[in-house]
Amino acid sequence: MIRVLIADDQAMVRQGFGALLAAQPDLLVVGDAADGAAAVSQARRLDPDVILMDVRMPVMDGLEATRQLAASPGGGPRVLILTTFDLDDYVYEALRAGASGFLLKDAPAADLVQAVRVVAAGDGLLAPSVTRRLIAEFAARPRAQKPRPTALNALTPRETEVLRLIARGRSNQEIAADLVVAEQTVKTHVGRILAKLGLRDRAQAVVFAYESGLVAAGE
Structure with missing residues (x-):
């Protein structure tokens, strides 16, 4: 079973995603959170495999929550960023903070279910319709010159x-x-x-x- 935690400040979103995921035989929704701080706290208590993480939330946003979770011993759970905008600036920073992928909130239900499975398996970035644009934008951003690792x-x-x-x-x-x-x-x-x-x-x-x-x- 893949254990899932849902973090979103909108109750209807949490309930809708929760019902959708709970209907899958291989997915178990272990809890939800209305802000980033609660997401971090719940994640440490419930030990989910995957967190569906909204970006814009009160108290602590999804970016900081992702960063804190990625710094946990063992790397913490995998974080799947949910965003309304396919090229939201926060998405780039979330990936750099340690997120395992991203998905648009208006994606079809089947895509969301598959996204959780893909992220749980560590198989890659999501939202194929925008992945290449994301990569192009990410690559084009100015970066300080660093020596080759x-x-x-x-x-x-x-x-x-x-x-x-x-x-x-x-x-x-x-x-x-x-x-x-x-x-x-x-x-x-x-x-x-x-x-x-x-x-x-x-x-x-x-x-x-x-x-x-x-x-x-x-x-």
């Missing part, structure tokens, strides 16, 4: 190639087709990349690839 030296040439493709929003299936290898081989490469770089999931791999300078805008 020595951690990249631990990657093999093929692993480096796979990381570049992940950063461009490619799925495992697409990467397998590009490299003419089995999808399981790609999954093995992804697992090794995350382990070597000390990253939790693909979302963090995307952030790392851009911030390390491995991938640049317009490539």
Whole structure:
């Protein structure tokens, strides 16, 4: 069972998402929270696998709550950011703070359910309709020049190639087709990349690839 906590300041949203997720045989809604501070407190008490996190909430916003949860021992639960705007500035910062993905609030119900499962499995960024735009915008933002992290030296040439493709929003299936290898081989490469770089999931791999300078805008 995937344990889910819902954090949103609108009661109707919490109830609606809760009912939808609770109807799934593999999902268990363990609680909800009306603000970011309550989300952090509830997460530490209830130990969910995934938190659906609204961005704009009173007391503490979803960004700060995500940052605090990501700093928890073991990295805390995976956070799926819910946003009304597909290119909300907060989304970029939430990913950098440690969120595992994002989804538009008006996404179809089936997409929300699948998003929770995908994030729980650590398989990647969400909302495919905007992922590539998100990545392009993220990459185009000015960043201070930093030396290339020595951690990249631990990657093999093929692993480096796979990381570049992940950063461009490619799925495992697409990467397998590009490299003419089995999808399981790609999954093995992804697992090794995350382990070597000390990253939790693909979302963090995307952030790392851009911030390390491995991938640049317009490539």
